[in-house]
Amino acid sequence: MATNAPKKDVVIVGLGWTGSILAMELCEEGLEVLALERGDDRDTVPDFKYPEVADELKYGVRYGFMQKPRNSTLTVRRTLEETALPYRMLGSFLPGDGVGGAGIHWNGHNWRPMVEELRLRSYVEESFGADIIPEDMTIQDWGVDYDELEPYFDRFEKVAGIAGQAGNINGKIVEGGNPFEAPRSGDFPMPPLPQTVDAMMFADAARKMGYHPFPRPAANASQAYTNPYGMQLGPCNFCGFCERFGCLNYSKSSPQTCVLAALKRKSNFSYKVNSEVLKVELAPDGKTATGVTYVTAEGEEVFQPADLVILAAYQLHNVHLMLLSGIGQPYDPATGEGVTGKNYAYQMNGGTSLFFKDIEFNPFVGAGSNGMVIDDFAINQIDFGKEGFIGGSYISSGTTNGQPIRSMRLPPGTPSWGTAWKQATKEWYGHSMSIGSHGSNMAYRDTYLDLDPTYKDRHGRPLMRMTFNWKPNDIRMTQFMKTKIEPIAESMSPDIMQSSYKSEGAMYDVRPYQTTHNVGGAIMGTDPKTSALNRYLQSWDVHNVFVMGATAFPQNLQYNPTGMVGGLAYWSANAIRKDYLPNPRPLV
Amino acid sequence: MKTLLKIIGLLVLLGLVAVAAIAFVPIRATPPQGQVAADFKPAEGQGEYAMRLADCAACHTAEGGKPFAGGRPIESPFGTIWSTNITPDPETGIGGYTLDEFRHVLYDGVRRDGAHLYPAMPYENYRMASEEDVRALYDYFMNGVEPVKSEVKKTALDFPFNQRWGIRVWDWVGLASPGFKPRYNNPVLNRGAYIVETLGHCGACHSPRTPIFAQDGTDGTSDGFLRGGEIAGWSAPDLRGAKSAPQLWSASQLKAYLASGRNNHSAVTGEMSLVVQDSLQYLTNEDLDAVVAYLRHIGDGDGGKEELPASGEKPAPDATTALLNSADPSMDLGPRLYLDNCGACHFTNGKGADGVFPELDGNSLVTADQVTGLLHVILNGSRLPSTRERPADLAMPGFGKRLSDEEVAALATFLRGAWSNKAGPVDTATVAANRSGS
Structure with a gap:
């Protein structure tokens, strides 16, 4: 039997990027805000302090900052016919754990979407005809346009302190930036990071081929910076411990470096750690939520009443909570009806490694967001009708680290152990680089999330089931990128080259790490029949529940999701503050 | 002794x-x-x-204690004095x-x-x-403080x-005679003097002590006033000398330091952290300006100028920076330890990063006669107070677990002589004494 906690105005599930942003914004309205975080508390010192955090085995290999599957996982299958099995060892994706969430362990690639990506179905239909969209592809418009979101992207970039080079300011193309990007209202808050030699070699080669290289927009500070909350970043020192690690140097944008200390000063904010929300409780008519039930570290169940419930957990957990709580009709792939769980998507990436006997890359000098990029094969640059797929990629190169266990790139054919491995390691460490493609992933009738019929979690709740596989459209896209990257690589005359792109018939494999860009499942849109959330991230059915994060993506962007997630959080927060709070109701 | x-x-x-x-x-x-x-x-x-x-x-709020309920230990040269409960x-x-x-x-x-x-x-x-x-x-x-019923430890000196x-x-x-007498024709200077000399009690730490342990002057007319003192073994730096920080820094940088505990040069440590945390961050803009004007007025120099934005050209590196940049494996232990432990934030030129990582070149904590503060920060780290203007409680981790007494001594000695610093060496025994005391 759950005990009742004193009522709050707002309860926020999860204290990562979106949880801390929403808490900040809603505290400014004078509301009493409580955030419930199921993991531990984390702060730069002591949790990310030098030298302890620079421990590849503990954090890079053994996932010190990630969720433990024994505490929280899901089941996975690739087709409707397969039986899903639990994801018992982390591999393909790595949801974060604790205060700061995945915001502490990302590399910091911070992108805005393209104008066309936010109205993808309309763009494809208008430009290439509806008949090029495969029958089972369920892509949608987002219900919100780039121009509407622009001020909120700008806001997030200023809070997060993004370093970069603008390519398009109010329609004016700026030399050195991305000429294909959507128009920005202003420059980045910080100049771009300096670049490592691999990135510069790639940029030179790309430039010679007529492409348009630009520095990757980075949530790694290039100089001392103070954000609008007064929070501070120090210049990144290229220590090479970024992804999977908390930043030891106050250089990587995270809830810790950009929001939390300012938030904690607010007397109307409080948070509890080791408090896992089990369910959003609904009123008898199902039209509003009354609060959430959570379980403490001691196993005590507590009902936390609140007027407003913000789901700000990781994408997968937001959807899981909605399914468990009965928010929105569960999606059924047989009929295509229902919305909760619909349109799960991932990210389609590939890459080519280049080995140079005579070049010292010093890979231990690296930053998570170091690198040069071309967007010449972005979504808005490809003739989908001609190429036979829908999607696009950015192509980039840059060293993030030279860690000895996972970043020991060796030529093809090298044994993975023994004398020959040692010899090759000696010969090739620091003599390679890579060029990667980071691409979109469309959503399909049978890529979705629902409750597993068999497996339960430690609280006795059904696990969520993921049904996901690679599709021919996206494989054609990545193969197309291969044909663009390899000529660039060849023009650089490496001694050895090795490509890795998914090819026809590739099935989804949860074992190797791919990316933690899981999206969709409670998508935003304009029609309650085809989306779980309206354009303000408000549940169509339960109007005092707002759902943050990549959960809302109808299909995946070609970019890393955080910039979009941050922009949407500020967009939604603004709608709550200006429109919802004065008159709580469905906003659409 | x-x-x-x-x-x-x-x-x-x-x-x-x-x-x-x-x-x-x-x-x-x-x-x-x-x-x-x-x-x-x-x-x-x-x-x-x-x-x-x-x-x-x-003083009157203990760490983690109820406001003004006392019980904070104040280390004096004569023993521990326990602050009293001043709630109603x-x-x-x-x-x-x-x-x-x-x-x-x-x-x-x-x-x-x-x-x-x-x-x-x-x-x-x-x-x-x-x-x-x-x-x-x-x-x-x-009327404005919650009464707290709490007996605190009795002070029992020998x-x-x-x-x-x-x-x-x-x-x-x-004791000097009571009452504040305005001395200037300028109301800003009078206000600054009033704050610094009376309630602000800056002299309690920053003025040297006379042989009977009284403050060597309690207002700006005394030569000794704010010429540097000591608290709990830490140096409370001179605030008036031509080479003192308040005189070298620009007015806006001095103000930023007082209001937020950090500026483009330095970051607050030790007892001064409490002053920023509990007092200075709450001062009005006008009062901060008055304090800054007064401190600059009673200084020996002309007051620091606003820094001009750095020009594109980098100055030629000094000998210390050149040595560190060389990354020569045969360099002495001190600079090598600096590269391995400190350089990532404070950089090879010892200039740190504005508002985030303090400058070590010319830093009064580094070059103080009393090395307790420097050793304490190296061994235990330091955390900035969260302030209204700058809420981030940025922290330096301690290196006591990582470095031996010999290494800390070598590092501290290096720092005290690096760049333009010209302070004497630190020996291993001093480090050992500070480690056990910390």
Whole structure:
């Protein structure tokens, strides 16, 4: 039997990027805000302090900052016919754990979407005809346009302190930036990071081929910076411990470096750690939520009443909570009806490694967001009708680290152990680089999330089931990128080259790490029949529940999701503050 | 130790001579300083603001304790003094104090029961405060603070310092006359002087002590005032010398340091962190400007200029920077340790990063005669207070677990002689002593 906690105005599930942003914004309205975080508390010192955090085995290999599957996982299958099995060892994706969430362990690639990506179905239909969209592809418009979101992207970039080079300011193309990007209202808050030699070699080669290289927009500070909350970043020192690690140097944008200390000063904010929300409780008519039930570290169940419930957990957990709580009709792939769980998507990436006997890359000098990029094969640059797929990629190169266990790139054919491995390691460490493609992933009738019929979690709740596989459209896209990257690589005359792109018939494999860009499942849109959330991230059915994060993506962007997630959080927060709070109701 | 013996000797001698006087002359309470209407009622927030100026919380709120309930240990050269409960609880706090009794404490350091307070309570400075501020403070502590029933540890110093009557003699010799007298034609300077000299009690740490351990001057007319003191083994740096930070920094940088504990040069450490946390961050813009103007006015230099934005050209590296940039594996232990442990934030030029990573070149903590502060920060790290303007409580981790005493000594010695720093070496024994004491 759950005990009742004193009522709050707002309860926020999860204290990562979106949880801390929403808490900040809603505290400014004078509301009493409580955030419930199921993991531990984390702060730069002591949790990310030098030298302890620079421990590849503990954090890079053994996932010190990630969720433990024994505490929280899901089941996975690739087709409707397969039986899903639990994801018992982390591999393909790595949801974060604790205060700061995945915001502490990302590399910091911070992108805005393209104008066309936010109205993808309309763009494809208008430009290439509806008949090029495969029958089972369920892509949608987002219900919100780039121009509407622009001020909120700008806001997030200023809070997060993004370093970069603008390519398009109010329609004016700026030399050195991305000429294909959507128009920005202003420059980045910080100049771009300096670049490592691999990135510069790639940029030179790309430039010679007529492409348009630009520095990757980075949530790694290039100089001392103070954000609008007064929070501070120090210049990144290229220590090479970024992804999977908390930043030891106050250089990587995270809830810790950009929001939390300012938030904690607010007397109307409080948070509890080791408090896992089990369910959003609904009123008898199902039209509003009354609060959430959570379980403490001691196993005590507590009902936390609140007027407003913000789901700000990781994408997968937001959807899981909605399914468990009965928010929105569960999606059924047989009929295509229902919305909760619909349109799960991932990210389609590939890459080519280049080995140079005579070049010292010093890979231990690296930053998570170091690198040069071309967007010449972005979504808005490809003739989908001609190429036979829908999607696009950015192509980039840059060293993030030279860690000895996972970043020991060796030529093809090298044994993975023994004398020959040692010899090759000696010969090739620091003599390679890579060029990667980071691409979109469309959503399909049978890529979705629902409750597993068999497996339960430690609280006795059904696990969520993921049904996901690679599709021919996206494989054609990545193969197309291969044909663009390899000529660039060849023009650089490496001694050895090795490509890795998914090819026809590739099935989804949860074992190797791919990316933690899981999206969709409670998508935003304009029609309650085809989306779980309206354009303000408000549940169509339960109007005092707002759902943050990549959960809302109808299909995946070609970019890393955080910039979009941050922009949407500020967009939604603004709608709550200006429109919802004065008159709580469905906003659409 | 010698100084201590001298002080003891002097105190005992003075004590003997004055025994008769003490026995027969009654204690006199200093009267109100300035006219305030009998029905004076402080404006909303005035009392709390005066409390912020006087930084009562720094001593009277224990770490993790209830506000003003006392119990914080104050390390003095004579032993540990425990701060008292100054909440309005009638039994364990000051709830029973009349205004006159309250003033008697602030001005004369004498409790209601007639006992003398140790001058850890800065009545040397508070006795200059205006009657209006005293009234506002009284109103705040009687009506604006939650009463807390809490007995705190009794201060029990060793003989002869447990003989509180001796303080009376000390008061006769050591105390300046009460009341603040404006000295300038400029109201800003007068306001700055008032804050610094009276409630702000900056001199309590930043002025040197005389042989009888009184502040060597309590206002800007004294040469010794704010020329640098010591607290709990840490240097409280000189604030007036031409080479002192407040005189080298620009006005805006000095203001940023006071308001937020950090600026483009330095970051607050040690006891000064509490001053920023509990007092200075709450000062109004006008009062901060006044403090800055006054500190610059009484300095020996002309006051630092605003820095111009750096031009594109980098200056040629000095010898230390060149050595560090060379990354020569054969370099001495000190610079090598710097590269391995410090350079990532403070950089090879020792300039750090504005507002985030302090400069070590020219840093008064690094070059202080007393090395306790420097060693404490290396061994244990340091955390900035969260302030309104700069909420991030940025922290440097401690390196005590990672570095041996020999290594810390080599590193500290390197830092004290690196770039333009010219301070003497630190030996291993000193590090060992500081490690065990920390």
